[in-house]
Amino acid sequence: MRPLIVHIVHELAFGGLENGLVNLLNGEVGGRYRHAIICLTRATAFRARLQRPEIAVYELHKPPGLGLGVYPRLWRLLRQLRPQVVHTNNLAALEMQVVAALAGVPHRLHTEHGWSATDLRGTNPRHRRLRRLCDPFVQQYLAVSRDIGRWLVEGIGLPADKLQIFYNGIDTERFTPPGPSTPLLAEAPWPTGACVIGCVARLDPVKAPLALLAAYVELLRRRPDAATPLWLVWIGDGPERERLTAAAAAAGVSATVWFPGARDDIPELLRQFAVFALASVNEGVSYTLLEAMASGLPVVACAVGGNPEVVTDGVTGRLVPPGDVTQFADALLHYVETPDLRRQHGGAGRETVRQRFAFSAMQGQYSALYARLCDGNQ
Numbered sequence: 001m002r003p004l005i006v007h008i009v010h011e012l013a014f015g016g017l018e019n020g021l022v023n024l025l026n027g028e029v030g031g032r033y034r035h036a037i038i039c040l041t042r043a044t045a046f047r048a049r050l051q052r053p054e055i056a057v058y059e060l061h062k063p064p065g066l067g068l069g070v071y072p073r074l075w076r077l078l079r080q081l082r083p084q085v086v087h088t089n090n091l092a093a094l095e096m097q098v099v100a101a102l103a104g105v106p107h108r109l110h111t112e113h114g115w116s117a118t119d120l121r122g123t124n125p126r127h128r129r130l131r132r133l134c135d136p137f138v139q140q141y142l143a144v145s146r147d148i149g150r151w152l153v154e155g156i157g158l159p160a161d162k163l164q165i166f167y168n169g170i171d172t173e174r175f176t177p178p179g180p181s182t183p184l185l186a187e188a189p190w191p192t193g194a195c196v197i198g199c200v201a202r203l204d205p206v207k208a209p210l211a212l213l214a215a216y217v218e219l220l221r222r223r224p225d226a227a228t229p230l231w232l233v234w235i236g237d238g239p240e241r242e243r244l245t246a247a248a249a250a251a252g253v254s255a256t257v258w259f260p261g262a263r264d265d266i267p268e269l270l271r272q273f274a275v276f277a278l279a280s281v282n283e284g285v286s287y288t289l290l291e292a293m294a295s296g297l298p299v300v301a302c303a304v305g306g307n308p309e310v311v312t313d314g315v316t317g318r319l320v321p322p323g324d325v326t327q328f329a330d331a332l333l334h335y336v337e338t339p340d341l342r343r344q345h346g347g348a349g350r351e352t353v354r355q356r357f358a359f360s361a362m363q364g365q366y367s368a369l370y371a372r373l374c375d376g377n378q
Helices: 016-026 045-049 070-081 096-102 125-137 146-156 209-222 241-250 266-270 287-294 325-337 339-356 359-374
Strands: 004-009 034-039 056-059 085-089 107-112 140-143 163-165 195-200 230-235 257-261 275-278 299-302 317-320
Touching: 004 016, 004 070, 016 034, 016 045, 016 287, 016 359, 034 070, 070 096, 085 096, 085 359, 096 107, 096 125, 107 359, 125 146, 140 146, 146 163, 195 209, 195 266, 195 287, 195 325, 209 230, 209 241, 209 275, 209 325, 230 266, 241 257, 266 287, 275 287, 275 325, 287 299, 287 339, 299 325, 317 325, 325 339
Parallel strands: 004 034, 004 085, 034 056, 085 107, 107 140, 140 163, 195 230, 195 275, 230 257, 275 299, 299 317
Antiparallel strands: none
16 A cells, blocks of 8 residues: 555645645645645645545644644554654644554654744744754754754754755646736736735735735825835735725725735736735745746745845845834835836746746655655665
């Protein structure tokens, strides 16, 4: 029987981690492994993106807080499934490494993808203790950026010889620049010829949507009589949605912003944008940032986390200090007023993704790792 790899996540919902996991499983060539996903809480409609019906999805319905009942449920499930590998993701699933070890799972991996809005710098003492307590049960750590890798080793004190960097990768055939006759999105509220500043991300405090809105308001203030309409579009949903909508109304810009929520047509939407903007106060390596660059968009992002490992300032985009609305607006204004620079930096960004962040490279890393573990050559 083919080896089984079990992936444990907090929730299967719209997000970068979950999107990357689903893409990885959908794109596996040859079906060498069986896969299952265990959600500590629930699986939302996002599970419909799984294209392989044989991939089982389990929900443990962990309540908020300790939820001690989840541990025996997971132990029994792992004993029933008998996976060769358990692969946990982010802090919310880390302690399940202990359960996997007690259930006799022979190989145990853990990936850190990014940062929580409740612990933006990874300084929470309880979380740091938990990471160190779980370390003996983790055989291999993966980090999606060198920044996260440094923090795990230097900040937490985890052993460097147990860590590998696996950059995220995206499909550069699916995410492409617009053609000469790319039509306006049928439901687009902006007029033909508008300059659209766009973001695709969770509406979560770590993504700083209010900061991006403030930069957009500042941009409009500097160009009150612009011949080209300027629009702000944020694709995604989350806890900051009501605050963002209310802030747009209070600033008097509701007529030129669009917040349609989570969408499935991201490649088509990115081809409508002129600039991609990401005001996050911390990042791993954002999938949507890579998708935007593959779509030929210049990027304005904050110089935090893994962003400087992806964006070359002045070549593929602009990096500005986090929280600096003025500099963010300056960078947006430069691209709005310089279409040739947008094309130049957008083209360089696509080439960067093709060379360093292609899906095939990421898939090859994971396939080699799983093969090494499942063939018993660790």
